Amino acid sequence: MSKMAPPEELMNVNYATPAEAWMDVKPEFKLGNYSYPGKPDVLKYLGLPNPREWNPTEEDWKLPPDWRDIIRDGFRELLGKYRSLKIFMDCCVRCGACADKCHFYIGSGDPKNMPVLRAELLRSIYRGEFTVAAKILGKLSGSRKLEEDVIKEWFMYFYQCTQCRRCSLYCPYGIDTAEITFLARDLMNRIGVNINWILEPAANCNRTGNHLGIQPHAFKDMMEFLVDDIETITGRRVEPSFQRKGAEILFITPSGDIFAEPGIYTFMGYLLLFDYLDLDVTWSTYASEGGNFGSFMNDKWMKKLNAKMYHEAKRLGVKYIIGGECGHMWRVLNQYMDTMNGPADFLEVPKSPITGTVFNNAKSTKMIHLVEFTADLIKNGKLNLDKSRNAGITATWHDSCNTSRGMGFFEEPRYVLENVVEKFVDMPAQTIREQTYCCGGGAGLNNGEFTEMRLRGGLPRGNALKYVQEKFGVNTMSCICAIDRATLPGLADYWAPGVTVTGLHELVGNALVFDGEEPRTMNLRQEDLPGIEGSEEEE
Amino acid sequence: MAGLMTALLAVVALAAVAALGAGAGMSEVFGIAVPYVAVAIFVAGFIKKVVGWASTPQPFSIATTGGQQYSLPWVKQAKFDNPSTPGQTFIRMALEVLCFRSLFRNTKLDNRVAEGRVAYGSDKSLWLFALMFHYCFLVVFIRHFRFFLEPVPMIITGVEFVDSILQIGVPTLYLTDVFLVVGVTFLLARRLWDPKLSYISLANDYFPLFLILAIALSGIYMRYVAKVDVIAIKQLAIGLVSFKPYIPPNIDWSFYMHFFLVCVLWAYFPFSKLMHLGGVFLSPTRNLPNNTRMERYINPWNDPSIKPHTYEEYEDDFREKMIEAGLPVDKEA
Numbered sequence A: 001m002s003k004m005a006p007p008e009e010l011m012n013v014n015y016a017t018p019a020e021a022w023m024d025v026k027p028e029f030k031l032g033n034y035s036y037p038g039k040p041d042v043l044k045y046l047g048l049p050n051p052r053e054w055n056p057t058e059e060d061w062k063l064p065p066d067w068r069d070i071i072r073d074g075f076r077e078l079l080g081k082y083r084s085l086k087i088f089m090d091c092c093v094r095c096g097a098c099a100d101k102c103h104f105y106i107g108s109g110d111p112k113n114m115p116v117l118r119a120e121l122l123r124s125i126y127r128g129e130f131t132v133a134a135k136i137l138g139k140l141s142g143s144r145k146l147e148e149d150v151i152k153e154w155f156m157y158f159y160q161c162t163q164c165r166r167c168s169l170y171c172p173y174g175i176d177t178a179e180i181t182f183l184a185r186d187l188m189n190r191i192g193v194n195i196n197w198i199l200e201p202a203a204n205c206n207r208t209g210n211h212l213g214i215q216p217h218a219f220k221d222m223m224e225f226l227v228d229d230i231e232t233i234t235g236r237r238v239e240p241s242f243q244r245k246g247a248e249i250l251f252i253t254p255s256g257d258i259f260a261e262p263g264i265y266t267f268m269g270y271l272l273l274f275d276y277l278d279l280d281v282t283w284s285t286y287a288s289e290g291g292n293f294g295s296f297m298n299d300k301w302m303k304k305l306n307a308k309m310y311h312e313a314k315r316l317g318v319k320y321i322i323g324g325e326c327g328h329m330w331r332v333l334n335q336y337m338d339t340m341n342g343p344a345d346f347l348e349v350p351k352s353p354i355t356g357t358v359f360n361n362a363k364s365t366k367m368i369h370l371v372e373f374t375a376d377l378i379k380n381g382k383l384n385l386d387k388s389r390n391a392g393i394t395a396t397w398h399d400s401c402n403t404s405r406g407m408g409f410f411e412e413p414r415y416v417l418e419n420v421v422e423k424f425v426d427m428p429a430q431t432i433r434e435q436t437y438c439c440g441g442g443a444g445l446n447n448g449e450f451t452e453m454r455l456r457g458g459l460p461r462g463n464a465l466k467y468v469q470e471k472f473g474v475n476t477m478s479c480i481c482a483i484d485r486a487t488l489p490g491l492a493d494y495w496a497p498g499v500t501v502t503g504l505h506e507l508v509g510n511a512l513v514f515d516g517e518e519p520r521t522m523n524l525r526q527e528d529l530p531g532i533e534g535s536e537e538e539e
Numbered sequence B: 001m002a003g004l005m006t007a008l009l010a011v012v013a014l015a016a017v018a019a020l021g022a023g024a025g026m027s028e029v030f031g032i033a034v035p036y037v038a039v040a041i042f043v044a045g046f047i048k049k050v051v052g053w054a055s056t057p058q059p060f061s062i063a064t065t066g067g068q069q070y071s072l073p074w075v076k077q078a079k080f081d082n083p084s085t086p087g088q089t090f091i092r093m094a095l096e097v098l099c100f101r102s103l104f105r106n107t108k109l110d111n112r113v114a115e116g117r118v119a120y121g122s123d124k125s126l127w128l129f130a131l132m133f134h135y136c137f138l139v140v141f142i143r144h145f146r147f148f149l150e151p152v153p154m155i156i157t158g159v160e161f162v163d164s165i166l167q168i169g170v171p172t173l174y175l176t177d178v179f180l181v182v183g184v185t186f187l188l189a190r191r192l193w194d195p196k197l198s199y200i201s202l203a204n205d206y207f208p209l210f211l212i213l214a215i216a217l218s219g220i221y222m223r224y225v226a227k228v229d230v231i232a233i234k235q236l237a238i239g240l241v242s243f244k245p246y247i248p249p250n251i252d253w254s255f256y257m258h259f260f261l262v263c264v265l266w267a268y269f270p271f272s273k274l275m276h277l278g279g280v281f282l283s284p285t286r287n288l289p290n291n292t293r294m295e296r297y298i299n300p301w302n303d304p305s306i307k308p309h310t311y312e313e314y315e316d317d318f319r320e321k322m323i324e325a326g327l328p329v330d331k332e333a
């Protein structure tokens, strides 16, 4: 990838609209604004059609000869299956309320990144192929015929949408471009137009249980590694178990947490917390991925990948499931899992063994968020927390899109955060909670080749972060999403250098005081605790 | 621009057709045939569209949550932005339909490059003028029932009384007439001035605005300028609704023009974005509660044949390695 221009320059976005009508502007594929296509062997493994080598920058995309019919039939099928799609196709008044709400529009100025135009890319085909009235007027009424250029445009812009649903919040009819993107990607998958960074993780999740393709023995090794680190830091040897039948709780978190910084520190936080509580919990290498890459593909794969959670819970005979810190994982768990793979009548309504709290808000799915669980512990005074272990941190909170607009998870994580750090300030109101801005890496766009566009899309989040950094001295951004933990460090380095990104349970793990413990000298990152280094120097 | 001109010319042409046609002795066509046809299209088209939506399953419960969820007892839920019960959802919908709740959130991007700051100002203008336009339209619509009903119900005379409370001029000025025109004009103006909007606007966006503006202006002309014979028009209207159509003499051409444009609006309605009137009630991101961890939402086409890659298959794949690593297995090698 070419070197990025400095932030001041990138921020100077040109919002002027082109002279030509949008239908006459062709997408231009340049390194940095698209993701690499799915590899043939991955498509074959997933049983997806049209596996082949192809390159978006080339003229010929090697579509199947009957691709028009496939799209048309597929579109008709989805219109019959999704009321949402029908309504969203019919009801947009093009009032433009959503136009400047998308981080990709704000960061790129490309009008086709206005959610309304993104949706029109599909709607124009809907009009042109399925409605009588609009056909008569043709282009003037925004309708057009399926051409290869349309597919190219779809590929460009439906893979420049992170399905964050910010647009949907402001739309007077709740038109959800994330839903439109989801279904457009489904259509494109039918003719072999997709991106590898979604398909390969999905294939890995299917076979190895996690998106990185870590095999069971290696997964265990990695866990050992973190267990060793915990011992170095705390002097305690935690003993996580795998696939332990009869455990009370199955714990599932995104596999990114075990693999890379800063997720691993959050992972260590989980392990410490479970040890502290002596929780009867087990891990599974088979169901070792909370994230659902299928939800970036189509409803079939979303269901298939998600189904592992209940499958494993049933096999192990656990009472309920706790899910770790993740964003889109929780959108799927909250809004899709029970519908697709329920009823979970072999599980019990989650009840905290420590506080006795019954989680009635999950009485059907029987799956709760670890942060709910932890918040309840703190509220009931069950955790001995020492904020000074996180001294020096002035934290802010990044609400991830999916838990915000697909769940409404705001107070619980803030409550936990406020109990583990001394200083916490929120970013400006229009950039948090339900109005939160995306990290730019959701829905499969966290791949290397897409970095430039992702950083552009990171402008609103990055700028809000920089604001609190300058104004309040914020030096840490905490979050509960694995994609965030992978994306935000790069975003912060670029837009607000000097801010560290942490998961919430990393901070919990730092603050947790065990009975009769050895005094800690470093945090989970093995950095000296504040005061420790200083006092040595004073001596 | 092409969209704008097409829409404008279309409305002008339609108005001219009616004005000239009625003047040329075609009042039966414009006063009887066209209205019946238009209403029939409206009713049939509207029902077809709504039935088409309603009969399509909504597979997943996908509320866009706009506030704190129902959670632990000590966490305060934003009941109407993130409802978890049908009652709360009803209120969310009422706020949406009656107060344009989501539009009320609107902000305006303000990228201040020089300051290095991206800001988002509150922007309630669209909300305000959209509300103004819709409520005036509603009141005008309700007031029109006085032409179709004899005796005129109290409620309608009441609305009329309030609407003309300022007692300006003869006949007294209806406030909604003014605000309707102001509202439509604003909606039109922002489409022209805001480059983002003119870029996305289609002929089908300008057409209803011009049409409604033309209807409003022709109505205002009839009432305040031409001072048309209201008794005669009422005879015509009652004739239509009682299916004894009758064309009274001496009705001004301007009435036929006004009435024809209204018929065009009816006939156009079901095929256009104006169907947001129906869609707003059925939008799945708004009309479903966020209770999907508490109650199972059913997808009628959920496919039971989609099964996970099972644990057994997984173990078969990795058994050796699992045993070697000391991980438990169901079947020994």
Ligand code: HEM
Pocket: A093, A094, A095, A172, B096, B097, B098, B100, B103, B126, B129, B130, B134, B137, B187, B188, B205, B208, B209, B274, B276, B277, B280
């Ligand atoms: C419950 C009923 C309705 C609701 C909740 C509703 C809501 C809205 C909202 C929120 C907008 C967006 C703001 C705007 O673009 O001005 C809008 C636009 C519009 N509505 Fe409605 N509406 C309803 C019924 C109707 C009806 C019956 C008409 C009939 C003529 C209508 C005509 C329009 C038009 C022409 C626009 C577009 C304005 C523009 O182009 O900017 N609406 N509506």
Ligand code: SF4
Pocket: A091, A092, A093, A094, A095, A096, A097, A098, A099, A115, A116, A170, A171, A172, A173, A174, A175
């Ligand atoms: S806010 Fe909704 S109705 Fe308005 S342009 Fe966007 S999608 Fe269309």
Ligand code: SF4
Pocket: A101, A102, A103, A104, A113, A114, A115, A118, A160, A161, A162, A163, A164, A165, A166, A167, A168, A177, A178, A181
């Ligand atoms: S879902 Fe998010 S990324 Fe996609 S169009 Fe809407 S605001 Fe943009």
